[in-house]
Amino acid sequence: MKPGVKTSRFAAALAGCLFLLAALRPALAAEGGELVAGHPQSEALRLGEIMYMDGVLPSGAPLRAIVNGDIEIKGTMVTCRNCHLRSGLGSLEGGVFSPPTNGAKLYAPLRGGQDVPGGAMKAGSLKFTRPAYNDESLVVALREGIDAKGRKMSTAMPRYLLEDGDVAILVHYLKNLSSKISPGVSQEEIAFAVVVSEGVDPRDRAALLEPIEAYVREEWNAQQSTLLFTWGRAPLRKIALRVWELKGPPESWGGQLEERYREQPVFALLGGKVQGKWDPIHEFCERNRIPCILPVTDLPVVSKSDLSTLYFSKGYYQEGEAAAKFLARVLELPAEKRVVQVFRDNDEGNALARGFSETWKKLGNAVQTDSVLPRGGPAGPGFWEQLAAAHPDSVLLSWLGPDDLAGLSALGELPRRPSLLVFSSTMLGGRPFLIPDGVRDFTYITYPSLLPGEGAYGETIVTNWSRVRKIARPDAPETTKVFFLTRLLTRVLTDIGDDLYRGFFLDLFDESTDQVTISANYPRLSFGPGQRYASKGCYIITLTKGPEPRMVRQSDWVIY
Amino acid sequence: MRIAILLTLLLLLCPAAYGAEPGKSSPSPATAGRLSMTTATGAFTIDLSLRGDALAPGVNSVDLAVRDKAGKGVGGAKVVVTPWMPSQGHGVWDKPEVTEQGGGKYHVENIKIALEGRWELKVSIRSGAVEDRAVFPFSVGGPGAPAGQVAKPKGYKRAVAYYKLPDVTLLNQDGRRIKLRSLVDAGKPVVVDFIYTTCTTICPILSSEFASITEELGDKAAESVQLISISIDPENDRPEQMKEYLSRYTTGEGWDFLTGSKDDIGKVLRAFDSVVVDKMAHEPILLFHSPGTDEWIRVEGLIGQADLMREFRNVAKR
Numbered sequence: 001m002k003p004g005v006k007t008s009r010f011a012a013a014l015a016g017c018l019f020l021l022a023a024l025r026p027a028l029a030a031e032g033g034e035l036v037a038g039h040p041q042s043e044a045l046r047l048g049e050i051m052y053m054d055g056v057l058p059s060g061a062p063l064r065a066i067v068n069g070d071i072e073i074k075g076t077m078v079t080c081r082n083c084h085l086r087s088g089l090g091s092l093e094g095g096v097f098s099p100p101t102n103g104a105k106l107y108a109p110l111r112g113g114q115d116v117p118g119g120a121m122k123a124g125s126l127k128f129t130r131p132a133y134n135d136e137s138l139v140v141a142l143r144e145g146i147d148a149k150g151r152k153m154s155t156a157m158p159r160y161l162l163e164d165g166d167v168a169i170l171v172h173y174l175k176n177l178s179s180k181i182s183p184g185v186s187q188e189e190i191a192f193a194v195v196v197s198e199g200v201d202p203r204d205r206a207a208l209l210e211p212i213e214a215y216v217r218e219e220w221n222a223q224q225s226t227l228l229f230t231w232g233r234a235p236l237r238k239i240a241l242r243v244w245e246l247k248g249p250p251e252s253w254g255g256q257l258e259e260r261y262r263e264q265p266v267f268a269l270l271g272g273k274v275q276g277k278w279d280p281i282h283e284f285c286e287r288n289r290i291p292c293i294l295p296v297t298d299l300p301v302v303s304k305s306d307l308s309t310l311y312f313s314k315g316y317y318q319e320g321e322a323a324a325k326f327l328a329r330v331l332e333l334p335a336e337k338r339v340v341q342v343f344r345d346n347d348e349g350n351a352l353a354r355g356f357s358e359t360w361k362k363l364g365n366a367v368q369t370d371s372v373l374p375r376g377g378p379a380g381p382g383f384w385e386q387l388a389a390a391h392p393d394s395v396l397l398s399w400l401g402p403d404d405l406a407g408l409s410a411l412g413e414l415p416r417r418p419s420l421l422v423f424s425s426t427m428l429g430g431r432p433f434l435i436p437d438g439v440r441d442f443t444y445i446t447y448p449s450l451l452p453g454e455g456a457y458g459e460t461i462v463t464n465w466s467r468v469r470k471i472a473r474p475d476a477p478e479t480t481k482v483f484f485l486t487r488l489l490t491r492v493l494t495d496i497g498d499d500l501y502r503g504f505f506l507d508l509f510d511e512s513t514d515q516v517t518i519s520a521n522y523p524r525l526s527f528g529p530g531q532r533y534a535s536k537g538c539y540i541i542t543l544t545k546g547p548e549p550r551m552v553r554q555s556d557w558v559i560y
Numbered sequence: 561m562r563i564a565i566l567l568t569l570l571l572l573l574c575p576a577a578y579g580a581e582p583g584k585s586s587p588s589p590a591t592a593g594r595l596s597m598t599t600a601t602g603a604f605t606i607d608l609s610l611r612g613d614a615l616a617p618g619v620n621s622v623d624l625a626v627r628d629k630a631g632k633g634v635g636g637a638k639v640v641v642t643p644w645m646p647s648q649g650h651g652v653w654d655k656p657e658v659t660e661q662g663g664g665k666y667h668v669e670n671i672k673i674a675l676e677g678r679w680e681l682k683v684s685i686r687s688g689a690v691e692d693r694a695v696f697p698f699s700v701g702g703p704g705a706p707a708g709q710v711a712k713p714k715g716y717k718r719a720v721a722y723y724k725l726p727d728v729t730l731l732n733q734d735g736r737r738i739k740l741r742s743l744v745d746a747g748k749p750v751v752v753d754f755i756y757t758t759c760t761t762i763c764p765i766l767s768s769e770f771a772s773i774t775e776e777l778g779d780k781a782a783e784s785v786q787l788i789s790i791s792i793d794p795e796n797d798r799p800e801q802m803k804e805y806l807s808r809y810t811t812g813e814g815w816d817f818l819t820g821s822k823d824d825i826g827k828v829l830r831a832f833d834s835v836v837v838d839k840m841a842h843e844p845i846l847l848f849h850s851p852g853t854d855e856w857i858r859v860e861g862l863i864g865q866a867d868l869m870r871e872f873r874n875v876a877k878r
Contacts, residue, residue, distance in 0.1 A: 067765055067768055068765065068768075068769065068862050068863060068864045068865070069715075069864035069865075070864045070865045070866055071768055071769060071772045071864060071865045071868075072772070072865075073768045073771070073772075076808050077764055077767065077768045077771060077808055077809055078764040078765060078768055079764070082759075082760055082761065082764045083760055083761045083764075085760065091760045091761060093759065093760050093761040093762060093840055093841075093842075094761060094762040094841070094842050094843050094844055095843060096761045096762055096844075096862075098760070098761055155715070155862065155864070156761070156762075156765055156862055362800070363735070510758075511760075511840060513838040513840055514838055514839070524795065526793070526795060526796060526839075528756070528758035528759075528793060528796060528839070529758045529759075529760060530758055531758055531796055536795035536796055537795065556821055556822075557822075558794070558795045558821065558822070560731050560798065560819065560820065560821070
């Protein structure tokens with residue numbers, strides 16, 4: 001790189017920072033405790049957030065607006081968040097460009113593509129420049145759809161009918177939305193942490209950390225200088241990667257995470273693996289609004305409203321869900337059919353059982369019977385015979401592991417036995433062939449990933465990538481999943497540029513296109529605003545009999 | 561640029577079928593007298609004079625004088641005149657009759673004008689290998705209908721289309737299995753769009769358009785229209801999500817949000833010529849369908865309520 005170029009880029013970065021400071025000034029000046037429309041500022045922010053995210057006024061009534069010239073709508077139909085996204089950094093979809101509406105961008109001019117946050121496509125969609133907004137011109141924009149230069153906006157921008165007090169609250173919210181760069185970012189670096197807990201198998205730990213460290217060292221940090229934008233944006237930052245080790249009981253993890261964060265804040269968490277449930281890390285991230293991207297876990301928090309953690313899938317829960325859908329929608333079991341779940345009282349068993357029962361109920365079926373065994377095992381002699389005698393002709397969901405399979409083979413010979421068995425392949429340690437010949441005729445197995453041979457292309461990519469970087473186990477799920485994460489991360493970090501707001505970071509993952517080839521684990525991974533589980537499916541398979549059994553797919557990837 | 565090429569192609573292929581407006585040399589709409597226009601590529605100049613004071617609802621006639629670049633009258637040309645109402649996006653069924661009168665003059669009878677409002681007479685001239693066209697705008701009606709009000713430019717593209725629907729069974733927001741063909745052929749006017757529940761930007765607006773149809777129709781909405789939203793993110797859009805999404809826009813019946821296997825949804829999108837490469841790249845499209853026909857009106861772009869209801873009534877009253 002020529003020194004001259006470097007200097008000018010540095011100057012551009014410096015100018016950007018000064019700009020940002022200038023843009024922040026009004027917000028800082030307002031910090032003196034001045035009331036906003038009669039509300040303390042924190043309350044105004046809370047009320048403004050509800051207006052922006054949900055389209056509801058402080059009075060509890062929906063906002064009102066006109067869209068497409070003459071369509072009257074409620075604010076709940078088209079919210080600010082719908083188009084400008086949670087972070088306010090804007091979007092591009094269906095050829096409609098929604099410019100940024102966060103404080104830092106509104107109160108600064110949009111001079112060209114370099115000021116538009118996000119990828120090149122979006123930057124190229126800016127048709128008009130405009131000067132900085134102030135409080136007054138922003139009110140005009142919201143009410144009349146006229147921008148800071150006096151130009152009429154697209155009719156897709158709703159013209160909101162807002163009283164003075166309400167518009168003041170919304171302006172206050174916008175001014176403070178993504179107005180400060182998030183913690184964990186320095187002039188040169190952006191810091192991420194990988195969480196690993198005690199008790200994770202050292203081989204799995206290596207399979208998790210090796211690829212992500214190699215990515216940072218040999219790929220992003222080595223190449224990021226070549227990924228610079230040419231249009232006057234600041235250089236991309238290097239990644240500083242930290243490993244946060246958790247020790248002791250899971251109840252203490254939250255405190256440990258807070259402490260690590262206080263010592264050295266990070267922008268986001270990447271990947272990670274712990275023994276047991278992911279809940280303590282999930283809650284830490286949710287509490288502090290710290291993004292956590294694609295941890296390797298089958299025990300995530302299954303939530304409809306939480307936003308900070310993006311998971312590969314719902315794990316065990318999703319297998320239970322798929323079993324319920326398969327029985328109800330594919331086999332169309334008669335309503336009077338008895339359904340029994342047997343599982344051990346451990347995290348995995350409970351997650352499978354919950355996934356099944358919640359879905360089963362939602363699909364309008366009678367409550368199933370649960371037979372809960374104590375933690376541990378293995379099951380004693382006669383276990384399967386007793387189970388068979390207790391539940392003849394029922395559907396038996398056996399959410400049990402390899403230790404409990406002894407004696408299962410004999411079930412096929414019994415005169416009175418369940419008519420169907422369902423197992424989870426993950427619960428079987430990823431080894432469905434442990435199911436003995438004698439019961440394969442009436443056994444279904446949930447299989448939440450690509451079938452053998454299906455993901456050859458994704459496997460080749462990750463294998464070749466790993467070989468060059470001397471990664472020990474290219475086929476370990478930790479490695480293939482981390483590899484997938486790094487592919488998305490490159491895209492997101494390139495697009496985010498200098499607009500290092502955590503909300504925008506998450507928005508960019510949300511806006512990623514569906515991924516169909518680069519995962520060696522899943523047929524498809526798809527994203528979208530608020531979607532937090534990228535894998536949407538789970539196969540149901542059966543096994544053929546004989547010494548060389550094969551898996552036979554019995555369902556689509558997604559069961560409706 | 562691409563749109564311009566497309567439009568040009570459409571104009572060349574079937575001059576009368578599309579409501580595309582010419583970009584050049586449009587004089588302001590005339591109410592009376594003589595008009596002179598050069599055709600789109602400059603091959604001919606056409607003088608148009610009205611018999612009577614102005615175009616009026618009913619049957620009209622006009623005289624045309626066609627000259628070439630040298631100013632010489634063009635005889636023996638094939639002249640086609642098409643009345644067109646751009647705001648309605650339709651013409652009339654009866655064709656005007658053109659009679660050549662010699663010396664480059666042509667008399668046009670049987671120009672039927674159905675309604676008051678803004679009309680166009682599209683004139684296409686073919687003389688030997690040279691073909692060109694001009695569009696004469698008119699304002700039909702009394703002084704109460706000034707051109708500026710009726711001649712609101714359209715922000716959307718409109719075309720007539722024919723689709724053969726696949727025999728697929730999809731799932732609606734209540735978890736019910738719905739045969740798409742049966743839903744479309746249930747005897748009600750149908751409007752179709754393509755959305756997904758976590759969409760940014762255009763889906764909420766498309767759904768607001770649907771909501772404004774149901775609101776406009778009021779109590780009669782459920783019996784007067786079948787709205788169909790087809791998910792383009794079927795793996796994520798399940799009945800539960802779709803029901804929650806719909807609750808933001810409607811409380812009534814008559815609006816089904818359909819999801820299904822990736823394959824089935826793919827078939828539907830292909831049949832409607834609305835394939836999306838990725839859900840982030842989809843375009844705003846509305847498809848209107850009258851019961852008992854195989855014709856669809858395809859509207860591309862975001863559309864206001866007046867236009868929306870006009871398109872809807874257009875298919876509803878057939």
